[in-house]
Amino acid sequence: MKIRRSPQTMIVLADFLEDPLAWKYGYDISRSTGLKSGTLYPILMRLAEHGLLQTSWELAETGKPPRHLYKLTKTGLRYSQEQLISTDVAMNQPAFSEVKAL
Amino acid sequence: MKIVRLGAVSILRTVIRLTSHSTQNWAKAMLAELDSIGNDWAAFLWALGSVRILFVHQTIHPMGLSDIPAAAKVLTDRMNQRTRLGSVLVSGMALFFGRAFLDASDTFQQVGYALIVAAMLYMLLQLFAGRPRRIPDNANLNARIALYRSELGRERDFHGGCWFWSRLVIMMPGFILLCVGGMIAHPSTTYNQIVLLALFLVFSALSIPNNLIRARNYARQLHDLGSLEL
Numbered sequence: 001m002k003i004r005r006s007p008q009t010m011i012v013l014a015d016f017l018e019d020p021l022a023w024k025y026g027y028d029i030s031r032s033t034g035l036k037s038g039t040l041y042p043i044l045m046r047l048a049e050h051g052l053l054q055t056s057w058e059l060a061e062t063g064k065p066p067r068h069l070y071k072l073t074k075t076g077l078r079y080s081q082e083q084l085i086s087t088d089v090a091m092n093q094p095a096f097s098e099v100k101a102l
Numbered sequence: 103m104k105i106v107r108l109g110a111v112s113i114l115r116t117v118i119r120l121t122s123h124s125t126q127n128w129a130k131a132m133l134a135e136l137d138s139i140g141n142d143w144a145a146f147l148w149a150l151g152s153v154r155i156l157f158v159h160q161t162i163h164p165m166g167l168s169d170i171p172a173a174a175k176v177l178t179d180r181m182n183q184r185t186r187l188g189s190v191l192v193s194g195m196a197l198f199f200g201r202a203f204l205d206a207s208d209t210f211q212q213v214g215y216a217l218i219v220a221a222m223l224y225m226l227l228q229l230f231a232g233r234p235r236r237i238p239d240n241a242n243l244n245a246r247i248a249l250y251r252s253e254l255g256r257e258r259d260f261h262g263g264c265w266f267w268s269r270l271v272i273m274m275p276g277f278i279l280l281c282v283g284g285m286i287a288h289p290s291t292t293y294n295q296i297v298l299l300a301l302f303l304v305f306s307a308l309s310i311p312n313n314l315i316r317a318r319n320y321a322r323q324l325h326d327l328g329s330l331e332l
Contacts, residue, residue: 027135027148037132037151042158045128055131067138068131 004046005083008035012043013080016053016072023056023069044070052076106142110149117152120187122179129155156187163323167243167330174250178234181253185233189226196222210283217276224272232260247331254324262317270306277302 011033016024018032030040047053054073057066072080114133121129132152139145164173196219203215237249259265281299285292 025135025138026131027138030148037148038154039151041128041132041151042154045125045155045158055127065134065137067134068127 008039009043014084017080020072020077023071025067052079104142106146110146113149114152121156122183124176124179125155170250171246174246177253181234185229188229192222192225207287208283210279214276214280214283221272221276225269251327254320258317258320261313266313
């Protein structure tokens with residue numbers, strides 16, 4: 001898998017692993033990881049390009065623009081597990097054991 | 103709507119217009135998030151981040167021949183984006199240096215400005231020549247593979263070989279003369295001119311590995327395409 005294993009990418013993967021089955025909004029990920037949009041979105045783009053992240057446009061409520069949602073694919077979950085297992089980030093993930101069970 | 107938030111929306115809409123089709127959805131996704139950001143300045147900073155999307159190069163590495171139309175589309179989108187952005191930047195610089203030529207204080211600077219404008223026009227010519235070829239929507243797979251192969255080859259040549267080295271070399275004399283002219287005309291600014299010249303040389307040097315790595319990547323993709331066809 002040719003994807004840069006930067007600390008920021010690991011932070012994003014760790015954030016997804018907190019609730020691996022949930023769809024997340026970009027702004028929420030930015031807030032929970034502390035990453036600026038200019039850092040976060042290129043990472044999301046790379047993850048999606050490598051088939052690690054699935055994206056979807058939510059059904060819009062009346063008067064609101066639809067928002068983009070993100071969730072790890074099964075490959076993405078496996079990849080995150082493999083990558084984070086060797087880092088300290090993994091140790092701090094409460095949901096990590098749940099992911100391993102998937 | 104406050105002016106700061108209007109600015110944020112304008113930035114994102116500009117990015118959506120300028121970015122390639124393959125990355126446009128991401129800029130639209132960022133725009134869609136704006137309504138969820140309560141603070142206007144936070145929304146503005148969020149929008150500023152979208153500018154980075156313009157510089158993210160998406161690629162598709164085809165795993166089979168059926169992936170090639172999508173890979174060719176992403177490649178031509180990126181080439182189109184480079185042509186658009188590059189033309190705006192280079193034209194702007196040509197106008198800027200062309201205007202400065204009129205105010206040049208000595209012959210060195212005049213020649214320097216003129217050479218830089220000539221270099222910008224040469225780069226504009228390269229950008230124009232390097233724009234992607236069009237292919238009919240109903241073209242068959244063989245035509246799309248042929249297009250993909252030829253575009254990969256052109257991209258490899260754009261970032262390596264004569265195309266790249268001529269771009270680099272043609273920029274040098276103008277900047278050097280400009281700085282030397284500045285030192286002669288205004289000796290008190292010698293230090294600043296040296297710093298400018300050093301910065302130019304550093305950025306030029308950095309562009310060498312950057313372009314050669316890209317050229318190698320395209321050469322590898324061409325090789326991979328050959329393997330897929332076997």
